[in-house]
Amino acid sequence: MKVLHSALMKYASSGILNQMTWELKAAEKLNLDWEVVLYVQEYNANKPSEIVKQWEGTSRLNWIKFRQDYYKWLLEQSRFFDVLVLRHSISDPFQAAFIKKIKKPVYLVHHTLEVQEILSDNNMKTNIKSKIEKYFGKISLDSAQGVIAVTNEIFNYENKRTKNKFKDKIIYPNGINYDDNKIQDDRRGDIPELIFVASYFSTWHGLDLLLKDLKNTSENFVLHIVGNLNCMDEQLAKQDERIVLHGHLSQNEIQELVSKMWIGLSSFALFRKGMKEACTLKVREYLRNGLPVYSGHKDIFPEHYCYYKVGEPIFKDILEYARIVRVVDKRVVSELSKEYIDKEQLVKNLYVHLKDSIYDAGM
Structure with missing residues (x-):
């Protein structure tokens, strides 16, 4: 054929x-x-x-x-x-x-x-x-x-x-292409490190919803935001010392940063596009690199799959999930994700x- x-x-x-x-x-x-x-x-x-x-x-x-x-x-x-x-x-x-x-x-x-x-x-x-x-x-x-x-x-x-x-x-x-996939695991310390990547944070990424929840937690963590933000989100992010704004980074720079992360975050406001499901490339990049994902929408993964968690943009829940998957080897996450991505x-x-x-x- x-x-x-x-x-x-x-x-x-x-x-x-x-x-x-x-x-x-x-x-x-x-x-x-x-x-x-x-x-x-x-x-x-x-x-x-x-x-x-x-x-x-x-x-x-x-x-x-x-x-x-x-x-x-x-x-x-x-x-x-x-x-x-x-x-x-x-x-x-x-x-x-x-x-x-x-x-x-x-x-x-x-x-x-x-x-x-x-x-x-x-x-x-x-x-x-x-x-x-x-x-x-x-x-x-x-x-x-x-x-x-x-x-x-x-x-x-x-x-x-x-x-x-x-x-x-x-x-x-x-x-995503798995050829020459090299897993880097450089997680250190007990402070959760999270990453949220987009070329530009559109309204459907729901970054604003996540930032608004900062006031509801006093827990210690670091959220790395990679990509360009609108003025309102940037202003809100700069008010909290737990947020690190990186702006645009190269793929190699993102790869190095991901090696230090506990989990990756995906979109929280697909409802603004009238959607409930998506399968973004960014999620696949996280998983190929052994990084479990916390997201606001369904993907193609079955319910028994442990490394893609659907939830609300609430830091209490995000950090709880991050601590659960912290103990898993990133090579295991990458290998168990392969059949789906x-x-x-x-x-x-x-x-x-x-x-x-x-x-x-x-x-």
Whole structure:
């Protein structure tokens, strides 16, 4: 079975680029006939990538021509593959037309609750965009062979848009590359050290909720915050000597800092995006490095898994969990997390699921 996984984007974001690059490397290690292409309008040529295909058009503002050329290219490529896996292109009538026309099975990959996310910025432009997504997104879903979602919540949301057309639930969470994984464990002393990492702390990270709970505890701990904050959160954080603001750090600097931490923190306000579940790359980076996670939302981990704890942004509960997992070797945490977050295992599972799905459909 030959598979093409393709995504259409204006820019190649680092997170998506990493996910798709790791996917290709995993497929190569598994000897799968699997290609990965990120088709972009603009790309920094100083950072070569084997998966990026840059649009050959010239006008940066030509939204229509960019998409027309992409689906023309995709139609030509489809001759060489048995299955197309497409990252869902939001509010895209050209995608809907393409899937209706093509004879090959198409699976759409969904990473968010599209309409709700669009409407999180409530203005005239987003209201129009949401209506386009409601209409053409549903046509795309109705014409697709199946839906691939990063969480159960997203699958159920997309399936509801088609009146539960899809009986086969395919979950393909974000993963991380375990190659050359070196665990560093430099925890010292009895004072809990916690870390919260984001490139920029958006409202859905819920950092404000965590900082507001500082007044409710006099316990001794250190919270390291890595990333850029808005003015209000920064002002609040600077009022407590238990908070250390690092700003932006390189991956090597974060790695060194993580080696000293007891646990990592993840988002506490997904409800602000209308979501209850997520599978962020940051959580996977924590776990690969042997760092248990305390988070405000569900992920893909089963309930018996001990190193991802869901709870409220309350320091009393966070510190209690930190002391429980403090005694666990970080290499153990990393190894026991691997089956859930290793990109190679996730790609293998997806390939088998796709093959079974197509077989069951009689294709």
